[in-house]
Amino acid sequence: MAKDFFMIAPDHPSFYLFLLFGTVAVITALNVIFQKNPVVSAVSLVFTFFSLAGIYAIMGAFFIATMQVLVYAGAIMVLVVFVIMLLSQRAETLSKFWDNPLKVLALSVFGMLFFFTLFSALQWGVPKQNPETKGYTVSELQTQYQYPINGGTSVTAEGNVAAVGAATYLDYVLPFELLSILLLVAVVGAVILAKRRLTTESTKDSTL
């Protein structure tokens, strides 16, 4: 077990990508919880999400990598930063990071290199090479998934995205629909939470 754990595969280029993305993910995750300024935490969390997207890419889970960038690094982080802006910041938590141009330059260079590497990982990420199957048969091209339907006919899904989509809409239709209801409830709940205060304020004003 220990030998397996320390087995390193440095001949494979994906391993270096994994090392890079894993290191960045851990360092930025530590940065998230140990920074005083919530804005710096949020930016670190964006980097964590992007490095996890890179890790999904080198695993061959391209659909998840795309969703990671769109949903987590995009939508959820926009919400978080929006809320941080609405909360009043105390002066002592604001960082002096942007006062030092050398640090800003270093961060910019690191960011450019990081996103270049992320792009190449999405481009060159190697899916798992294994003909063994469980529920899905993988063709020799490693990109085709035969999705069986009850009657015996089957849907051929080419690529990771198509396979995940086929599984979502054939196997998991009910959870998918329930999820849409849950999203609707969340939206309505958020609106009610935002609205209640306004209505009480207006009634208070009218009584005064």
Add this chain to the structure above:
Amino acid sequence: MNALISGIPSVYFLALAGILFSIGLVGVLIRRNAVIIFMSVELILNAVNLVFVTFSKTLLNVSGEVIVFFVMAIAACEAAIGLALVIAIFRQNKSSNVDELQSLKW
């Protein structure tokens, strides 16, 4: 377990997920700012997603990736509701510090 994913042992991915989960847990426990606690919860969810994708690739079963998609959608719901709650509490108490919230205390 010695299954390789793209030439990398799957144990590495699981170890990374464990580290990220622990970091998120520590963040939830030690921080008092509600928004940072929220971000730590997001870290925990991401660690779990990584475990799902790892086993999905190890067992060659696409269902794990579908579940990661569901987890992401539920995290989006959680973000909408949770952050609306943070804003509502901040309006009420002028603070997003969870130590100062005592309205449910009796």
